Amino acid sequence: MDTLSGRIAAVSLGLTSWLVALATFLVAIGFLAGLPLAPFHLEGPLAVPPWHALALDGLLLVGLVAAVLLATGRSHRVRLLMVSAVALLLMAFWQPLGGETWQFDNPSLRLVLSAAFGLGAALLAYALVLADVLSGSGLVAAWRRLPVGSARAIPALARGLRGEARLASGLGVLLCVWGSPAMGVAHLGLALLASLVVGWAMVRGRARSSGRVLRLERAPRDGVRHAA
Template sequence: MMQQPEAKTISLAKIIVFIYGIISYVIFLAIFLYAISFLCNIIVPKSIDSSPEIPLVKALLINVTLLGIFAVQHSLMARQKFKTWWTKFIFEPMERSTYVLFSSLALLLLFWQWQPMGGIIWNINNLGGRIILLSLFGLGWVIVLISTFLINHFDLFGLRQVYLYLRGKDYTFLEFKTPGLYKYVRHPLYVGWFFAFWMTPRMTVAHLVFAIITTIYILIAIQLEEKDLIKIHGETYENYRREVPMLIPFLAQFK
């Protein structure tokens, strides 16, 4: 008789964790769509290239701080040592969903407090040039999305973890594979981000600051991520790293 309440509590916990994972994912999707509008200067009330509201130096300091907050959160919570510490306080199946949620909230803060800075670096008025750059911008987002599904979209965003927990199954690391774009570059996801961040017919100072800082962050994050992948997959990933370029297809010197 004393065991029944405990069984119900465990069952309820699994349902709550699963719902938490779904909510975290939905928030991510909303932020993902918002990011496209933010960088493309459509729909959203304040975009990356909106009119400046405060002095340039103050705006620059705020924007660098916002990007720094995202970079620290995104990298720190992805490290294995942090995960080991963090899962002492939360259910382990919630760890990835929490990472996704916190990353989404960090981006939300960035979009909310972002300070446009004015100033035009380049402005392409030619219709053909604008179409090409906007097409490459769109291609970047498509590459990002496709890359996540090639490596297992649902594991990457925590849904697989909470689903397995709901079913009472243990989580297992995915088998290392190199499907599609991963045969040509090790990080097609980041290639997509580069297109999304840099391909614009109108580059303002604010947009340039955003693109430069995020590019530097990505190049650093790749090094940290690959160290983790080597720990997980060992010689398999080492061989892959030797054979496939990091970001630029067919250029061995960029491995």
């Protein structure tokens, strides 16, 4: 991959993964918001028996979680392609569960919830871009290796933005799944599940950060002991 052709191939793969991820992101926004032009919708009338729909949706969610776990440790481009492909399959085969848990008719409240959804979508887009910038195998990194790109390394300050990217993505997910004036059974279940996953990820990320801080604090002490 150090040759010019290899670098061009890396940029092509990075651009392809970005286009697929962008298409998936836009479809997912329409899927959650129930936009008329969206190809798939989270809510709708029952098309199959309830237990069949629940079982299929559960399998699709398990498949998405498995894809995320399998993508861990792979390059940023491969992660984007894997997760995007499985997310598109989930939305394509999703079966609405019908029913309605609540619906707000107050125009002001509907406007606030819609604004929260829009803010969540913007935060997710920001986190997606920031993750690529900070990744060593993303589109930006591949572009830097081209002769026309800049070979400058990402400054140390940018590496500290990884926590900001995680926070933006977590908050964006919560705003998107809960920022809805009307919510059906499937939407409520997905919102609760997403909240649990985001909470677990935040706790796990904080524990990792605390562990790194402790290791950094112990390193100078260990060096002093060895020197003594």
